[in-house]
Amino acid sequence: MISPFHITAKDPNSKARAGKLYTKHGVVNTPVFMPVATQGSVKALNDDDLRNVGVECLLSNTYHLYLRPGTELLKKMGGLHNFMKWDRSILTDSGGFQVHSLSHLRKITEEGVWFKSHHDGSKHFFTPENVLDYEQAIGSDIWTCLDVLMPNTAHKTDLRKALEITKRWAERARKHYDTLVPQQKITAHKDGSFKVDNNLFFGIIQGSIYADLRADAAKHMASLDTHGFCIGGLSVGETLEEMNTAVEAVVPHLPEEKPRYLMGLGTPIEMLHCIERGVDMFDCVWPTRVARNGQVMTSEGKFNIKNTQFRTEDKPLDPNCDCFVCQKYSRAYLSHLYRAGELTSHRLISIHNIRFLTRTMELAREHIKNGTYMAFKEEMCAKYK
């Protein structure tokens, strides 16, 4: 399949590249950070907030939307885009992460996975096929396939077994995609842009922290002819070195012209390391969850607005930030809002944190174009410890 992805620049000193991924809902400039809207909402924010900080793609979640409000309702409401009034791109997680995070409520079989709803205990069965059906009902631009994510502390034998299931599920999902989207409606233009009229399909590469498993998974996924690749099973407690090793094992086996998306990342430093190794897309709850707990990400490093010193500081969260929160409000005011339990503090800090990451991605793209990516990365890593 043609991937509607156009690489616009490559860094001469690393595997970093800048590009444009086209979807039914517009262009996503890569490297990209996608905030997480699990239940059809980036917590504390609405669609305008997200557009204003330069978000081009959101991640949402099939498992959560399937349980509530239900994929039938979403279909009736014209899909998630119309439901939440978000007119840019959406990528959906298959629910594979919930196979992991809600593992005490599930049972994996060759056919699929039995889940107990975390809301009411009701039983549900997910298969690689019906998950794609649900993603179609949701109407997301990029569909991911059902996978099995294991803790990387698991025994390698079990990890290999889980990977084999993930591979077979990917094959089934890939086949099912062809029945849901029998004809590709992707037109390539001369200038490198694309017109896209169908939903895209990304496979997920597992294999934990083991280079051999990762390489095997990557080769297999490359053979399935998808629009792009997810690297899953990372950012679950492994070290930065282990993560780098896993990425380095995967990337050489993936076709250059298709996007690579590392699921669940992350902190600015981790993303910069992955970009250097050829990753294009990221998502993470980090900036928003941490914001609701008071942590602020800035160009000078992180701090927590809960700490005493910020009660009286009459300066913006980040003097180098262009978000409206930093243009208008003092640290003292945000400290007050947080202490007073005012919900606005969650919104304002979330907006700032997301802007910090989208801005970091903008800078990364510029530096890739200028061939100065590695210097930029080193400088950021030194500042952001």
Next chain:
RNA sequence: GGUUGGGUGGCUGAGCGGUCAAAAGCAACGGUCUGUAAAACCGUCGGGCGUGCCCUACAUAGGUUCGAAUCCUAUCCCAACCA
């Protein structure tokens, strides 16, 4: 003025003779957070050091007792009701 019930750590509030440096919650102080079961969670929270002990503490001052936040007396406050 009288009657009754009270005064406990920054606050609210348990305890009502030893196991009490005193439950719990809040506030405060610090930390954690990675395809969100999170406006969550975890520490610390009288002082000192040799970390086990010592010192200072349950309105104030006396007293009873081997031992008192807990019982008695007086004083000072507070609340409700009655004059």
